[in-house]
Amino acid sequence: MSRPEVNVVDVGRRLRIAREAAGMTQAQVAANINAARTTLVAIEKGQRTVRFAELRPLARLYGTSVNALLRRESVYTDLVPRFRKLPGSDDEASAEACRLLADLVRAEVELENLLGTTHPRNYPPERVLLPGDVRTQAENDATELRQKLGLGLAPVRDLMSLLELDLGIRLYVRRLAPQVSGLFAFDEQVGACMLLNSSHPRGRRMQTAAHELGHLVSNRRFPDVQYRDGGECSREERYADAFGRAFLTPARTVMQRFREVTQGASQLTRRHVIVLAYTFGVSREALVRRLEELNLTKQGTWDWFQANGSITDEQARQVLGDLEGTDRDAIDATRPTTLRLSLLAAEAWRQELLSEGQLARLLHLDRVQLREILDGVETEGVEADGAPKLPA
Secondary structure (H helix, E strand, C coil): CCCCCCCHHHHHHHHHHHHHHCCCCHHHHHHHCCCCHHHHHHHHCCCCCCCHHHHHHHHHHHCCCHHHHHCCCCCCCCHHHHHHCCCCCCCHHHHHHHHHHHHHHHHHHHHHHHHCCCCCCCCCCCCCCCCCCHHHHHHHHHHHHHHHCCCCCCCCCCHHHHHHHHCCCEEEEECCCCCEEEEEEEECCCEEEEEEECCCCHHHHHHHHHHHHHHHHHCCCCCEEEECCCCCCCHHHHHHHHHHHHHHCCHHHHHHHHHHHCCCCCCCCHHHHHHHHHHHCCCHHHHHHHHHHCCCCCCCHHHHHHHCCCCCHHHHHHHHHHHHCCCHHHHHCCCCCCHHHHHHHHHHHHCCCCCHHHHHHHHCCCHHHHHHHHHHHHHHHHHCCCCCCCCC
16 A cells, blocks of 8 residues: 555545545445444544545545545545536536546646646636626626737637636546536636537537636636536526627627628628638527627527528538638547646656556556557657757
8 A cells, every 4th residue: 555645634535525426425435334424524524544444445435546545646626526516417417527527637637746747827817796787797808808818809719729728727628418518617726627528519619618718707616517508597607608709709800700791792691601600610500699699680590590491511611611620629539538638647657657557547548548648658759769858
């Protein structure tokens, strides 16, 4: 067994989070390990040191290892328990997405801790929702953030890089159940985290990401599960939706591009919609809904298109040709794990900080999948012999 490197309070906290993530009550766990519930309460509060004979069955129950519970670099956050408390997030699709996000975050932060690296944070200030129309607040806050990022009123060409590199959000694009668009969580220890569905079209992912960015600005300490056909129930959700629209499709720019694209035309055509949606990187529906909101076209325009043959992907390909390009995020999602995690894992293995078995468990990969990642590193190592050294 590895030498314990965390104090009794932290071990108790880790055990509590692991239990809650496993969806078990203190009474259920106590019965499983043949102990009194008061004993488990004392352990989780850090009032009593957990014995090794107790740790092993607890680790098995929680689907983890003794080493992970005790290792100093291990990360335990309450992302899964926090998501589980959200109304309507107890279905299996949401629960699976929550577990995936928690696993990705835990692995990434643990590898960063081992390698001595940090994830930079450049979050916008949090804006409390004030009385009045949240849509007006969202428009103003989105404009403020655009100015802070130096975007002005130009369309956002690469939102994913902006979220990751400019703001320092932990962003993952993975395959999720169709009904789940994305998740957002903020934790003081690991920062802001976002998980998007790679199965959804790129424009839809952009909207989901911008919506979740709205949650980072307005109420970051409350997790969010965004559903594909979710309604605007609360003021927070209405704010996030309005923020996303304003951030991706600023009113002034939409009006200007609309005038340029439709110049000389007497009707709004499918070609107009396709070109404008591509310009702003959003879905065709989102674009038309924004035009309706800005009174650039009459209410019900999108419903009319839907009732008259819709606007198809094939029509978009005919209009745009090769302009659409490759969906890099969807391609990256076909990897067994994210590109950044693969790089961190490979470096931890190269420095002999973790064994192959430990890495496989941390990344939830089988040994064949892990070997594919590490084989690539070995090849790079041979090719890099004599290559210039990076500065310390």
